Amino acid sequence: AQSVTQLGSHVSVSEGALVLLRCNYSSSVPPYLFWYVQYPNQGLQLLLKYTSAATLVKGINGFEAEFKKSETSFHLTKPSAHMSDAAEYFCAVSENFGNEKLTFGTGTRLTIIP
Amino acid sequence: ETGVTQSPTHLIKTRGQQVTLRCSSQSGHNTVSWYQQALGQGPQFIFQYYREEENGRGNFPPRFSGLQFPNYSSELNVNALELDDSALYLCASSSRDGNTVAFFGQGTRLTVV
Numbered sequence: 001a002q003s004v005t006q007l008g009s010h011v012s013v014s015e016g017a018l019v020l021l022r023c024n025y026s027s028s029v030p031p032y033l034f035w036y037v038q039y040p041n042q043g044l045q046l047l048l049k050y051t052s053a054a055t056l057v058k059g060i061n062g063f064e065a066e067f068k069k070s071e072t073s074f075h076l077t078k079p080s081a082h083m084s085d086a087a088e089y090f091c092a093v094s095e096n097f098g099n100e101k102l103t104f105g106t107g108t109r110l111t112i113i114p
Numbered sequence: 115e116t117g118v119t120q121s122p123t124h125l126i127k128t129r130g131q132q133v134t135l136r137c138s139s140q141s142g143h144n145t146v147s148w149y150q151q152a153l154g155q156g157p158q159f160i161f162q163y164y165r166e167e168e169n170g171r172g173n174f175p176p177r178f179s180g181l182q183f184p185n186y187s188s189e190l191n192v193n194a195l196e197l198d199d200s201a202l203y204l205c206a207s208s209s210r211d212g213n214t215v216a217f218f219g220q221g222t223r224l225t226v227v
Contacts, residue, residue, distance in 0.1 A: 034215070043118075043204055044157070044218040090156050100208065100216055101147065101170050104156035 006105035023091030137205030
């Protein structure tokens, strides 16, 4: 069975500060890992994915994440927060790619302080 | 914009009724997955369809059923609606053969009263 734990249901950072959203996973097989963003009353938009290639993955909107097998982590970072980054962020894990059945974390709401 | 469209965007149903939600997958995608997202929660996997066959199911009762059509669009049907079925229902399309990642639609917000 797979699972994802997102530490911190709410994170607040100042505009221009570093964004760090934490995700730890549990998987019995090499995982595929994803970060999605959800704006209010909208669906999910893929930020980035890890599919066993490079461990440092760059995504859209300046976000990146690093796969650390020894720590079973896939934390999401952005060097400088922008007001438009305020949203809900979900980490997800899957055993497959292309027909993935995603297991999501409970989400982290990111608030940007002006 | 992902090219995955869901209809309707919102609807309100009464407990005990039945509902059908629809999803048009992105061009070239042959796999559709459905997720339920309760308020304040992460999405939960309901089931997946690949080439018109169910290809995996999450921990949802049989009153949640689905279909996939030859054009790879899909329906989610829920019978005997319960108040706890109130949620955002998300559809995601992908291509198992082409190894593409899943793209999500905007969702259908179902309220059961």
